[in-house]
Amino acid sequence: MAALSPLRPDLAIIAANVAPGSSVLDVGCGDGALLAALRDRQCDARGMELDPGNVAECVARGLSVIQGDADADLSFYPDRSFDYAILSQTLQTTKRPDRVLEELLRIGRRAVVSFPNFAHWRVRLALLWGGRMPVTRLLPVAWYETPNIHHVTVDDFRALLKERGIVVEQAWFLKGDRLTSPAAANFRAEHAVFLLSR
Template sequence: MALRPDLAVIAESVVSGSRVLDVGCGDGALLAALRDGKGCDARGMEIDPANVAECVARGLSVIQGDADKDLAFYPDASVDYAILSQTLQTTMRPDRVLEELLRIGRRAFVSFPNFGHWKVRTSLLWNGRMPVTRLLPIAWYATPNIHHATVNDFRDMVRERGIKVEQAWYLSGDRRCSPAAASFRAEHAVFLLAR
């Protein structure tokens, strides 16, 4: 089974044999790929009990937890990579969650939908409505997304906190796109961060 495009970028970039914590790991697809394909000590935290049960049934080391509350229980620098894929925008305090990721991990991967993408802008401009797209398939009133950030918003947040961007990837659909005008062109972004 092919990984979602942002997860594929992360899986390619994680060094073999690393210790990894995937926060908001969903069904565990990335954890399984890192464990089986790269020999990583891959662990996860997931808020949805059905996803936790699915992960455990697949032999993955996953606990039920809330990124906003439960990351405080992890020791400093306990993993090589802390990963937060398509979860940042669902947290109550993305800034605090990001700080916790970089406390727990030597590096952090963060991926999120870019709400500055041209399709989102066009939907708001022409229809006056929040978009429903292939990559944002849930209506505004049912979406778990509570913080709608753009690529530029995220860049500003990490710069203000003195966080280093080691690498960034931008995705349009299932393909990578150039960083030129990424805030307008990219549907999703993936950042590798460090202190």
């Protein structure tokens, strides 16, 4: 399949699947790349970001972003405040991913979650043959400096969704920067994106 766009691949998938004109909260919005793309699609796009430097950069670009912590500050939003609550490459960095997921589905009519798959075959091979935590393109830093505190896999995430009665409306899997088949995604996909609802 062809490359998706100049956005990071998971963000391109998200942007393409958020309905134009929707209200969106991007939790852990980073430098605001997704927010800017959604704003260009006439979405009411707002962000929450922990890093003050990223918040300042977003605000300087005219994006509506506040400083906040996904683990602590989502509770301040009323139920169903947004059409979409998005968490891209942030789930594995939160203290309680299960609670953050519940909050996303409380404040958004739908939630979009993307994360690196720690069961990808290259990660498994690095552990098997090298005996060390891998450093890859999607996991580019050593174990002692990574923000990733929960090593989630596609199958782990699916099990959590089933346990909580969360509906998967759509799922996309990436191998490198390209979409790949959902077949054996836990082994083959480097990255996963899920569109969820209750």
